[in-house]
Amino acid sequence: MTTEAIRPQNTPGASDGTSAPYRYFPAAALKQNLAAHSEEQLKLFLESWEDLPVDSYMKDGADYRRRRYGSFHWAAGELVADPAGVFHQTKEVNSLHGGVDRAFPPLSDSVLESGVLDSLIHFFMARLPGEFDPATSGVGVHQIRITATHDADGLPAPEGIHEDGHHFVAQALMRRIDVDGGESQIFDRNRRPIYHTTLLEAFESIVIDDRRVFHGVSAIRPVTGVRQGIRDMLLIDYFPLQDRHADA
Ligand SMILES: [Fe+2]
Numbered sequence: 001m002t003t004e005a006i007r008p009q010n011t012p013g014a015s016d017g018t019s020a021p022y023r024y025f026p027a028a029a030l031k032q033n034l035a036a037h038s039e040e041q042l043k044l045f046l047e048s049w050e051d052l053p054v055d056s057y058m059k060d061g062a063d064y065r066r067r068r069y070g071s072f073h074w075a076a077g078e079l080v081a082d083p084a085g086v087f088h089q090t091k092e093v094n095s096l097h098g099g100v101d102r103a104f105p106p107l108s109d110s111v112l113e114s115g116v117l118d119s120l121i122h123f124f125m126a127r128l129p130g131e132f133d134p135a136t137s138g139v140g141v142h143q144i145r146i147t148a149t150h151d152a153d154g155l156p157a158p159e160g161i162h163e164d165g166h167h168f169v170a171q172a173l174m175r176r177i178d179v180d181g182g183e184s185q186i187f188d189r190n191r192r193p194i195y196h197t198t199l200l201e202a203f204e205s206i207v208i209d210d211r212r213v214f215h216g217v218s219a220i221r222p223v224t225g226v227r228q229g230i231r232d233m234l235l236i237d238y239f240p241l242q243d244r245h246a247d248a
Pocket of ligand 1 (some may be wrong): 162
């Protein structure tokens with residue numbers, strides 16, 4: 001992996017000559033990129049979402065969100081896992097859960113060492129909707145499960161329309177079972193809707209330039225006749241390390 005700055009590829013949907021602030025990838029695009037990994041490796045990676053602790057930082061003690069978090073940096077062109085640490089967003093970026101260090105449970109060893117995760121981080125890094133210099137940047141990886149019951153909707157984005165405070169964020173669906181809703185929505189900086197899609201298939205993804213757009217996800221509900229619905233997501237943050245140090 002080179003550490004030279006990566007320039008954006010042409011992005012469909014741009015009408016004014018500038019690249020669109022987001023990109024959509026069908027599941028087939030990621031699966032093709034993951035073809036070197038065995039079915040067993042992919043299965044193990046997806047199964048790791050079955051082992052996520054409840055997010056203890058949710059307001060009001062809500063237990064519909066489970067998650068793990070880990071971060072990485074590049075050293076001599078290689079992706080290196082950071083020691084388990086805290087995740088921090090400012091209150092300005094996340095008025096609901098920001099302003100405090102959140103020590104999420106770390107990624108499991110099998111996920112940290114997974115070639116599948118490594119491939120996914122590199123897949124998106126080469127296709128970000130904007131310039132990105134890995135030599136000075138870090139990567140955050142969130143495994144998140146949202147469950148919904150008929151008593152309580154699951155809110156993938158309880159803060160509503162928001163930004164994450166990173167440069168780029170990849171949002172890849174890993175699993176969607178018995179779920180209605182969960183529409184991914186992108187807004188311009190004036191909070192006008194510019195794109196929406198509902199990720200339905202494992203590995204279907206969008207990537208946003210978090211500095212140029214806001215985003216949100218509508219509530220999920222279980223489909224009729226079942227007790228619970230599940231939506232598993234992999235979020236990969238790409239951010240300059242100096243931001244992280246200034247923030248922490
Ligand atoms: Fe977000």
